[in-house]
Amino acid sequence: MFHVITSVENEKSGPSIPLFNINQLLQAMLSISHGLMKKLKKEMVFFHEEQQLSRVRQTPYMLGIMDPRRFTLTQIASEAWDSKVVEYDEDDETATSGAGSFTQRRRRARRDLNSLPEKVLLYIFSFLPHQELIRCARVCRFWRQLTQNSKLWKTVFLRPEYNGLHVKNIDQFLTLVGHRFSLSLQYIELPMELITADVLHELANRCPNLKYMTLDFSTAMQLHDFNDLNAFPCNLKMLCICLSEVIFLEGFMRRIYTFLSSLEILHVIGTIEKSNELEEEVYETINISKIKAHTPNLRVINFYGIYFVDDNHIEIIASGCIHLECLALNFCTRVKGTSFKNLLLRCKKMQCLLLQNTGIEDNGILSAEWESSYINELDISSTELTQQCLLDLFSRLPKLTYLAVPNCDGFTDKVLELLIDQGKLSNARAIDLSNTVNLNFEVVFTLLKRHGRHLQGICYAGNPKVTEQFWTNTIKHMKNIKIMVMGTANGWFKKISTRIHVDQILEACAIDCQKLERLEIQWDEETLRWNENSSKFIDHIRIRCTKLQSLVLSDGEYYEVVKSNFERADRNRVVRTTTAYQTSIVSLLHYYNELRFN
Amino acid sequence: MATNVEETYLYSSPTTFKVSSKDGEIFDIDDSFINQSKTIKNMLNVLDIADNHMPIPLQNIKGTMLNAAIVFCKYHKNDLLSIPDDEDEDDFERDAYEPRRSDDISEWDKEFIKQFTVEEGTLFDIIMAANYLDIKALLAVGCKTIANMVRGKNSDQVRQMFNISYDPPGEGLNTPRNSVTSKESGDNQLLTTQEKESRCKTPSPELMYD
Numbered sequence: 001m002f003h004v005i006t007s008v009e010n011e012k013s014g015p016s017i018p019l020f021n022i023n024q025l026l027q028a029m030l031s032i033s034h035g036l037m038k039k040l041k042k043e044m045v046f047f048h049e050e051q052q053l054s055r056v057r058q059t060p061y062m063l064g065i066m067d068p069r070r071f072t073l074t075q076i077a078s079e080a081w082d083s084k085v086v087e088y089d090e091d092d093e094t095a096t097s098g099a100g101s102f103t104q105r106r107r108r109a110r111r112d113l114n115s116l117p118e119k120v121l122l123y124i125f126s127f128l129p130h131q132e133l134i135r136c137a138r139v140c141r142f143w144r145q146l147t148q149n150s151k152l153w154k155t156v157f158l159r160p161e162y163n164g165l166h167v168k169n170i171d172q173f174l175t176l177v178g179h180r181f182s183l184s185l186q187y188i189e190l191p192m193e194l195i196t197a198d199v200l201h202e203l204a205n206r207c208p209n210l211k212y213m214t215l216d217f218s219t220a221m222q223l224h225d226f227n228d229l230n231a232f233p234c235n236l237k238m239l240c241i242c243l244s245e246v247i248f249l250e251g252f253m254r255r256i257y258t259f260l261s262s263l264e265i266l267h268v269i270g271t272i273e274k275s276n277e278l279e280e281e282v283y284e285t286i287n288i289s290k291i292k293a294h295t296p297n298l299r300v301i302n303f304y305g306i307y308f309v310d311d312n313h314i315e316i317i318a319s320g321c322i323h324l325e326c327l328a329l330n331f332c333t334r335v336k337g338t339s340f341k342n343l344l345l346r347c348k349k350m351q352c353l354l355l356q357n358t359g360i361e362d363n364g365i366l367s368a369e370w371e372s373s374y375i376n377e378l379d380i381s382s383t384e385l386t387q388q389c390l391l392d393l394f395s396r397l398p399k400l401t402y403l404a405v406p407n408c409d410g411f412t413d414k415v416l417e418l419l420i421d422q423g424k425l426s427n428a429r430a431i432d433l434s435n436t437v438n439l440n441f442e443v444v445f446t447l448l449k450r451h452g453r454h455l456q457g458i459c460y461a462g463n464p465k466v467t468e469q470f471w472t473n474t475i476k477h478m479k480n481i482k483i484m485v486m487g488t489a490n491g492w493f494k495k496i497s498t499r500i501h502v503d504q505i506l507e508a509c510a511i512d513c514q515k516l517e518r519l520e521i522q523w524d525e526e527t528l529r530w531n532e533n534s535s536k537f538i539d540h541i542r543i544r545c546t547k548l549q550s551l552v553l554s555d556g557e558y559y560e561v562v563k564s565n566f567e568r569a570d571r572n573r574v575v576r577t578t579t580a581y582q583t584s585i586v587s588l589l590h591y592y593n594e595l596r597f598n
Numbered sequence: 599m600a601t602n603v604e605e606t607y608l609y610s611s612p613t614t615f616k617v618s619s620k621d622g623e624i625f626d627i628d629d630s631f632i633n634q635s636k637t638i639k640n641m642l643n644v645l646d647i648a649d650n651h652m653p654i655p656l657q658n659i660k661g662t663m664l665n666a667a668i669v670f671c672k673y674h675k676n677d678l679l680s681i682p683d684d685e686d687e688d689d690f691e692r693d694a695y696e697p698r699r700s701d702d703i704s705e706w707d708k709e710f711i712k713q714f715t716v717e718e719g720t721l722f723d724i725i726m727a728a729n730y731l732d733i734k735a736l737l738a739v740g741c742k743t744i745a746n747m748v749r750g751k752n753s754d755q756v757r758q759m760f761n762i763s764y765d766p767p768g769e770g771l772n773t774p775r776n777s778v779t780s781k782e783s784g785d786n787q788l789l790t791t792q793e794k795e796s797r798c799k800t801p802s803p804e805l806m807y808d
Binding site: 112113114115116117119120123124125127128132135136138139140143542543546549569570571572573 | 699700701702704705706708716719722725726729737741742744745746748749750751752753756757760761762763764
């Protein structure tokens with residue numbers, strides 16, 4: 001009986017079998033009761049310990065409760081166990097003594113990376129990007145087999161210009177879809193060359209769990225022939241279409257409209273980044289009203305940098321997508337805001353409006369009924385609304401959790417005072433006030449002092465009058481801050497005469513902001529004051545702010561000092577320069593995950 | 599910490615238990631360990647162990663590893679158990695965008711994992727221990743460390759580092775005629791190895807990476 005227990009016990013040590021039902025298993029095997037088995041196990045454990053450590057203690061209570069029959073059984077079992085233990089010991093000895101090539105080889109065999117369970121190896125591989133995986137496939141056949149596990153291919157990026165893999169042979173890729181991706185595939189990004197009827201058919205037929213798809217037409221000069229296209233993934237939650245400047249997508253789109261009813265998130269990415277603004281002809285390359293007619297369930301729409309989108313299109317959307325919660329129109333310069341009245345009337349669930357760099361004007365904003373909306377996240381960066389308009393808008397809006405107004409000249413002291421007085425920012429999660437030339441830091445100080453406790457993100461850069469004193473006095477009010485951007489770049493231009501003691505800022509963060517994840521200090525080399533004692537403060541923030549994953553500084557000697565300090569502690573990619581990185585509060589948006597593309 | 603108290607105390611009263619390692623060392627474990635080790639937690643839920651119990655034998659974990667795991671759990675006892683449950687289960691609801699990061703190991707964890715090395719095999723031992731005890735955070739740290747070691751190395755270097763013998767390529771039934779090209783300079787040797795290895799049953803991708 002004990003042999004069974006020991007063997008099962010040994011089995012359970014193998015990582016492949018889940019352990020929690022082991023006792024039920026034993027009970028079934030030996031057909032004994034739960035209590036009895038526990039006793040038996042205890043006896044085993046007891047004897048094991050006893051013999052192993054030569055601690056022969058005559059424990060009377062143990063003997064007292066055992067009847068003689070079971071005791072003999074126990075002895076047999078413990079003998080068996082004992083021999084097992086001896087085996088183990090020998091093993092260890094030969095392994096650790098390490099003399100002679102034989103034992104060494106044996107030791108190697110025992111402690112190989114590949115001796116780890118497959119599950120663990122897959123877990124390791126899951127941290128590697130696909131480029132690395134392909135390299136790993138060359139290590140040995142076992143690894144090759146592992147890297148082909150479809151669990152590692154849930155999310156596939158195939159656009160080389162966005163760090164994706166490059167597919168050279170489309171026929172082989174087709175077989176891969178069925179073999180390697182199949183049920184696991186959830187997300188795929190296809191470049192122009194791969195958007196063909198064959199590939200889409202294969203994806204539709206083999207990958208029922210495909211939920212997120214990006215179709216990049218941006219490099220297209222000519223569209224493939226989609227006349228044969230009669231299947232398309234139909235469970236999509238998200239579809240992202242990158243438009244081409246000149247190619248009309250209708251030929252493709254009219255084949256897929258009927259498959260889009262499950263869509264919740266739609267991204268249409270325009271060509272603003274690629275073209276110069278002087279170009280005169282603007283083609284409406286995709287038909288928004290037809291899309292809208294087939295997508296009643298959209299929750300999130302993101303039109304990014306599309307020249308032709310104007311208020312008529314927004315009206316069309318408003319008439320069809322009543323479940324809309326988030327609308328992002330960043331860089332759609334033709335949107336003036338006249339459609340917002342109807343938008344807010346129809347889409348009652350609207351919570352998040354992102355209008356960065358749009359052409360919104362006062363009259364459109366003033367006519368919309370903000371007071372009956374649920375909008376709590378608003379981005380009007382770089383728009384030209386006047387102070388009067390903003391006063392009106394904010395007095396009617398409900399409480400805001402996210403507000404971004406950088407580069408808004410109309411956002412003045414008066415506007416912020418109104419927001420503070422009416423308590424509209426009392427629950428604010430993130431605020432961006434950078435480069436607001438008509439806003440004085442005294443009001444911002446009041447804001448941070450009063451509502452800083454809830455804030456997770458604050459950007460307040462570009463005010464040359466703000467010195468380290470402002471921050472050392474406010475940081476202590478922001479215990480929960482995760483993202484912080486401060487400082488003024490180009491000090492020579494803004495004529496900053498005072499110098500900034502950067503040590504004091506770091507110290508304040510180290511003491512009060514343990515949750516800090518991203519910190520950006522924009523003051524440039526000439527403006528920052530530091531000395532050889534500064535490393536003490538860098539150490540301090542490094543040790544105290546363990547969650548800090550990005551510290552952006554302007555390039556220069558101080559940057560080098562901080563960088564090498566962090567690198568000595570093996571935190572390699574934390575310190576960055578302002579030339580390559582920009583910190584923003586967008587990750588604190590409620591819809592951030594839905595809004596991400598590329 | 600206080601959030602999942604009810605869940606934690608499914609098993610009966612005593613909050614410290616004894617466990618014994620493969621080489622017979624006995625350790626006291628407390629809440630910090632039990633809460634993070636799913637294996638122990640499940641075991642205790644089933645076993646219903648009395649106060650002055652015998653040590654629970656953990657037959658394939660060495661004393662040194664068990665000790666390290668206990669230290670690790672002590673340090674992380676206040677962490678939120680934020681690592682999601684087995685991602686290899688068919689959890690299709692999980693956010694598919696989220697990239698897996700391996701560069702987010704905390705400083706303490708980095709120091710901690712440094713005591714284990716590939717040469718002595720202890721790094722694998724601690725991963726095995728974490729896997730067996732089902733301590734998610736420790737397993738993640740170990741696996742991320744290995745992933746970071748693999749990162750940016752070519753296959754020869756990886757083989758050398760982990761002492762993986764290069765197994766002679768077998769004769770696959772359908773030998774693909776593909777060649778994976780690489781933009782890395784001076785990597786000719788790698789390319790030939792790749793061609794040899796590519797004789798494999800499943801069709802290989804023609805993928806080129808930047």
